[in-house]
Amino acid sequence: MDPSYYIVLSAALFTIGAVGVLIRRNAIVVFMCIELMLNAANLALITFSRMNGSLDGQIMAFFVMVVAAAEVVIGLAIIMSIFRTRRSASVDDANLLKY
Amino acid sequence: MTVTDILLLALGAVAAGSALRVVTTTHIVRAGLWLVVALGAMAACYLVLTAELVAWVQVLIYVGAVVVLLLFATMLTRAPIGPSPELDRARFPAALIGLGSGGGLAALFIFGYRWGKAELAAPGTAGVLGKEIFSGWVLPFEVLSILLLAALVGAIVVSRGERS
Amino acid sequence: MCGVDYLGSYRLLGLLLILGAAFFTVAFTANRLLSRRAPSAGKNATYECGIDPVGGDWAQAQVRYYVYAYLYVLFAVESVFLFPWAVTYALDGFGMVTVVEMAIFVAVLALGLLYAWRKRVLSWT
Numbered sequence: 001m002d003p004s005y006y007i008v009l010s011a012a013l014f015t016i017g018a019v020g021v022l023i024r025r026n027a028i029v030v031f032m033c034i035e036l037m038l039n040a041a042n043l044a045l046i047t048f049s050r051m052n053g054s055l056d057g058q059i060m061a062f063f064v065m066v067v068a069a070a071e072v073v074i075g076l077a078i079i080m081s082i083f084r085t086r087r088s089a090s091v092d093d094a095n096l097l098k099y
Numbered sequence: 100m101t102v103t104d105i106l107l108l109a110l111g112a113v114a115a116g117s118a119l120r121v122v123t124t125t126h127i128v129r130a131g132l133w134l135v136v137a138l139g140a141m142a143a144c145y146l147v148l149t150a151e152l153v154a155w156v157q158v159l160i161y162v163g164a165v166v167v168l169l170l171f172a173t174m175l176t177r178a179p180i181g182p183s184p185e186l187d188r189a190r191f192p193a194a195l196i197g198l199g200s201g202g203g204l205a206a207l208f209i210f211g212y213r214w215g216k217a218e219l220a221a222p223g224t225a226g227v228l229g230k231e232i233f234s235g236w237v238l239p240f241e242v243l244s245i246l247l248l249a250a251l252v253g254a255i256v257v258s259r260g261e262r263s
Numbered sequence: 264m265c266g267v268d269y270l271g272s273y274r275l276l277g278l279l280l281i282l283g284a285a286f287f288t289v290a291f292t293a294n295r296l297l298s299r300r301a302p303s304a305g306k307n308a309t310y311e312c313g314i315d316p317v318g319g320d321w322a323q324a325q326v327r328y329y330v331y332a333y334l335y336v337l338f339a340v341e342s343v344f345l346f347p348w349a350v351t352y353a354l355d356g357f358g359m360v361t362v363v364e365m366a367i368f369v370a371v372l373a374l375g376l377l378y379a380w381r382k383r384v385l386s387w388t
Contacts, residue, residue, distance in 0.1 A: 035165065036137065042153075063243065069340045077258045167336075229348060
């Protein structure tokens with residue numbers, strides 16, 4: 001197998017996720033794009049673990065998934081509470097901390 | 100071309116295509132369902148890369164739990180079933196930035212690792228990963244339990260905020 | 264080269280997936296080809312006979328369901344660690360220490376469940 005192929009796929013998926021975060025305004029879709037980026041990083045970690053013949057990359061990917069789940073739980077709870085006060089799921093409306 | 104290479108190409112195409120649909124579709128619910136396809140294809144990629152346990156954990160946690168939570172959140176907020184194009188920004192600057200950073204990242208990786216060959220190693224089964232986690236990764240493992248506790252308490256506090 | 268054996272062990276699963284997808288496609292294509300269609304507004308209504316539906320078809324769910332959703336996610340994450348633990352703890356050199364490690368992990372999360380219970384998040388109001 002050719003590991004560079006996976007590395008390029010991971011770079012492509014990360015880019016797609018990053019562009020998604022930039023162009024979408026809905027907070028939930030932004031979250032989905034962040035999940036894509038985290039998964040791209042996981043793919044790179046697993047490929048590196050394969051290339052080096054060590055399991056550390058796989059274990060890190062495992063831990064990244066757990067951290068991502070915790071992040072989604074908290075993030076969506078925050079979106080939910082913003083939605084209840086402002087009736088909007090757009091990230092542009094949640095700008096009050098700036099002022 | 101071996102079987103592995105063909106599988107890689109097919110799964111990579113599915114993952115990249117459905118990830119593009121997640122970003123471009125105006126239906127939020129469809130974005131969530133395309134995310135399921137993308138994450139499933141990546142789980143299959145992990146499986147081909149012999150990361151067995153990580154692949155099935157991906158199916159359990161991401162496809163089984165995180166996407167369900169995202170769809171729940173969609174239903175709890177605006178609940179849009181049709182397209183919602185007002186939630187998009189201008190695409191050109193973002194596409195430019197994305198192309199630049201993505202191309203740079205890919206070029207860096209390719210020049211860093213060349214086009215080399217690697218043999219598939221022994222599969223990372225639950226037993227192998229378990230031995231590794233419970234010998235060398237015990238502290239991160241226990242810290243994760245604190246993280247999950249913090250997430251649980253935080254989510255309860257945030258989501259109960261205004262009721263009292 | 265263990266790749267062939269490893270991929271071979273998933274051959275049956277892959278075959279099943281392909282067969283399932285093919286069955287689905289063939290069945291729906293056959294349905295589309297064989298059936299006659301004459302659509303009308305009345306036939307496309309949600310309830311073809313009965314009261315006309317009022318309002319949208321997508322109701323907003325209540326926030327209280329979200330609590331159960333995230334409790335499920337967090338405990339699914341916890342249970343994922345039980346798989347590598349369950350095949351490891353009986354091996355030589357692991358034993359009691361590993362059991363205690365997992366007990367601490369589960370106990371910390373049980374603390375969270377206790378908090379949820381004390382805050383009356385679990386009761387249906």
